[in-house]
Amino acid sequence: MxxxxxxxxxxxxxxxxxxxxxxxxxxxxxxxxxxxxxxxxxxxxxxxxxxxxxxxxxxxxxxxxxxxxxxxxxxxxxxxxxxxxxxxxxxxxxxxxxxxxxxxxxxxxxxxxxxxxxxxxxxxxxxxYGDQYVRMDSLKDGVWVVEKNIGDKAGIQTGDKILAVDGNTLESFRSVYLELINGNSITIERDGQVLEQELPVDFIATLLEDEDKVRFLSMRQPFIVQEVSKGSHNEGVDFREGDAVLAINGKPANYLDQVTPILEANKNQEVNVLVQRENGGEQLVVAKVNEDAKLGIGLKGLTPEEYEAKGYLKIEEIEYSFLEAIPAGINKGVETLTGYAKQLKKIFNPSTGAYKGxxxxxxxxxxxxxxxxxxxxxxxxxxxxxxxxxxxxxxxxxxxxxxxxxxxxxxxxxxxxxxxxxxxxxxxxxxxxxxxxxxxxxxxxxxxxxx
Structure with a gap:
């Protein structure tokens, strides 16, 4: 259908x-x-x-x-x-x-x-169904700002740990978007320092300019090898399934957001790639970057459980008895009502631009x-x-x-x-x-x- x-x-x-x-x-x-x-x-x-x-x-x-x-x-x-x-x-x-x-x-x-x-x-x-969510405070190396222009507007950078919005601690990663939309201020940890900063009044308008980019934050994606693509310029190089990239030319490259700029700077050159094998051992692999700033490697996607097993984050799982589900449901209803009231308040404030949504x-x-x-x-x-x-x-x-x-x-x-x-x-x-x-x-x- x-x-x-x-x-x-x-x-x-x-x-x-x-x-x-x-x-x-x-x-x-x-x-x-x-x-x-x-x-x-x-x-x-x-x-x-x-x-x-x-x-x-x-x-x-x-x-x-x-x-x-x-x-x-x-x-x-x-x-x-x-x-x-x-x-x-x-x-x-x-x-x-x-x-x-x-x-x-x-x-x-x-x-x-x-x-x-x-x-x-x-x-x-x-x-x-209970509840299952990624704990916000468990993200090992902060968030990934997928849309940099929106992140810059909010004052959030890749690697930041978002601690609170309007002074309220963020418990789950999935709530971050709604909290930022409803919020006025944000608390982040950057390079070991805790920073308090105001969110722009028209931040919602920035999000609404391109609704496909509303989810401008993501969990950082580890650079883990799935396979060397057939016909790749690095075919035959000793990359193995499950290899986790740690560094390229001595620069940290644990995550895809770290790898991309390094490859851009080394087009058509050989690079030294430090990987960690699945058995825990480390190996230096020499590979070539092509003119498109690619290694020709397929990336391995991880399930939430694999993310947790590798120490990148922690998943909170809660099961409720019927009696426990009653206050949980009431709290969810009140939180949803409160969140919607905050959104409506912003809609009636023309300077936020929320009316466009x-x-x-x-x-x-x-x-x-x-x-x-x-x-x-x-x-x-x-x-x-x-x-x-x-x-x-x-x-x-x-x-x-x-x-x-x-x-x-x-x-x-x-x-x-x-x-x-x-x-x-x-x-x-x-x-x-x-x-x-x-x-x-x-x-x-x-x-x-x-x-």
Whole structure:
């Protein structure tokens, strides 16, 4: 099956699960408080529905416009903009007739379910798969800056050991990219000295200039021989599989990033290569560098376990019992929510350039892998669920957070905003959301056409 089709299927499956559960978060407390729910819809039914069926007092259906979903609660100004109903006298079963605390619970139900769902997914993944990561402090000789211009912008050099971001110790190598994106300052160790330095305000914009280079850091790759390529100018030279290069012409050359500049400086010349055999012995091998600055040697890739066995790094493996998985899942949910809040803060700061990375449906769809992978699917679904929870609680009219904001005002002041005010606020919020939707998907289109 086409990889894009697989991504689309995963996207719609994930979106459907999240929308239905979010709306259930509103539906269930509404029913508990005896509030009438007129409609429960997956996707929007502008003009017509793909499917609908009335059960009791509620019409359940699937719309054709996959921009979200909704529950239409009687006596509430929402995206349906049913103002005629609001002109009538309040009925006991209507939302507006319920105490403010009940209305608050109904409105908070959706985002609560989204966050709880993410935590449940993280708990299940922790229990089923545990956790495995490369310890950041175990990288023997620091990191490899693959994209030097980006590394220079961040003030990171090959060989640096990244200790902390914003004063928080980095535990795993995989977290370094997200921490740098969200962070403002970095602590590194270079040549035995600990340095504190600020990350540029527009560092995110630098990353977004070429998204293929976002992963500008890597673990340093040892220069280990796989074989001498057939027809190579060094065919017959005593290189053996598993040889680890230690030095070339007396200069350290343990890693590929050290070897490359040495070979560049010795094109069309013979060099003395010091290698360590697999039995631990050392041997000096004379080899020639061709005009392309190559030795004509195939490099041996190492598995994470081989990296660890050779002392280049340490892999942390954690297994959780069910009870241990619960706090681990909660912590993961809180960390993900906190990280997303930091990203959103940078998006609203124009000087960071982070707004250039805002994406719409194409960007969300691309988060899913091009092959079917349930672990990746549920992990991505949990992340999107956190994002939906956070976005929906923002105090913007037309979102759950807007309704919550007005309810809190009512509970504190004792005065309920007028229906006319709420109607206008809903319209303003609706246009803001449309503008955001156009901007995000416009960004997707721009990247697809011009990048």
């Amino acid at each position: 086409n990889p894009i089709v697989i991504q689309v299927i995963q996207f719609f499956l994930s979106l459907s699960i999240l929308i239905v559960l979010h709306e259930l978060g509103h539906f269930i407390p509404a029913k508990l408080f005896k509030t009438r729910v007129e409609k429960f819809y997956l996707f929007f039914d502008v003009k017509f529905s793909l499917f609908k069926k009335k059960i009791g007092e509620t019409v359940y259906g699937i719309g054709w416009l996959p921009l979200g979903g909704y529950v239409k609660i009687s006596g509430m100004i929402d995206e349906s903009m049913d103002t005629e109903q609001m002109k009538e006298e309040p009925k006991p079963w209507e939302f507006r007739s319920k105490p403010a605390w009940q209305r608050l619970i109904i409105m908070l139900g959706g985002v609560t379910v989204n966050f709880v769902l993410a935590v449940i997914i993280y708990i299940g993944m922790a229990y089923q 805002v994406g719409g449906f194409a960007a969300i769809g691309s988060m899913f892998p091009p092959t079917w992978d349930w672990v990746a699917f549920w992990s991505t679904t949990a992340l999107i669920s956190i994002i939906l929870a956070f976005m929906n609680i923002l105090p913007i009219p037309a979102l759950d957070g807007g309704h919550v904001m007005f309810l809190l005002y009512e509970m504190v002041s004792g005065r309920k905003p007028s229906d006319k005010f709420l109607e206008y606020a809903q319209m303003v919020g609706f246009f803001l959301l449309i503008a955001l939707l156009l901007f995000a998907n416009g960004n997707d289109l721009y990247k697809a056409v011009f990048k």
